[in-house]
Amino acid sequence: MCLLNIVEENDATGVVKATYDEIKGMFGAVPAGLKMWSLLPDGLQHHWEGIKTSFVKDMETQKFETVLRYLVSEAKECEYCLGFNAGMLINNFGMTQDELITMVKDPSTAPLDEKHTSLLLFALKVANEPTAINSADIDKLRALNISDKAIFELSYMTSYLVMSDALLTAFKVQD
Numbered sequence: 001m002c003l004l005n006i007v008e009e010n011d012a013t014g015v016v017k018a019t020y021d022e023i024k025g026m027f028g029a030v031p032a033g034l035k036m037w038s039l040l041p042d043g044l045q046h047h048w049e050g051i052k053t054s055f056v057k058d059m060e061t062q063k064f065e066t067v068l069r070y071l072v073s074e075a076k077e078c079e080y081c082l083g084f085n086a087g088m089l090i091n092n093f094g095m096t097q098d099e100l101i102t103m104v105k106d107p108s109t110a111p112l113d114e115k116h117t118s119l120l121l122f123a124l125k126v127a128n129e130p131t132a133i134n135s136a137d138i139d140k141l142r143a144l145n146i147s148d149k150a151i152f153e154l155s156y157m158t159s160y161l162v163m164s165d166a167l168l169t170a171f172k173v174q175d
Helices: 014-027 031-039 043-055 059-075 079-093 097-105 116-127 135-143 150-171
Strands: none
Touching: 014 043, 014 135, 014 150, 031 043, 031 079, 043 135, 059 097, 059 116, 079 097, 079 150, 097 116, 116 135, 116 150, 135 150
16 A cells, blocks of 8 residues: 555556566565555666665674664654564564563664674664764764764665655555
């Protein structure tokens, strides 16, 4: 379900059809959360490229990004994304429901190494309280040999998650 008239698989043409075909090749079907992007074919293509690149990263980075998506979705109350990312954390990374609950209450308990925990806490600050970011936050990441480019990329990715969650929630997207 979606409040907007999205392009269904049978009606897809051009860039949307080509992207849907790629998505079906990986997932077997096109999730509603991706169909929403069909209204902006270039946006669909860009969004899909980002998803594909996340699947080729090392497992620790994949786990970090999934934890981040889950916690941003929790904070932004995106039910669609919560279920998807909870499933990934449980099925792909062996987390339990109790660990998810604990992590929501205290993100520093996420099962990540020191570097990824620092990145997570910074990203959540970007998502939930961006006006509170200060030079000490940046210096802490730099002390972990994280470049300004990587800090900005993380902030961009986090902001993109917030925007995606807002759209999915606003338009009542469900599979």
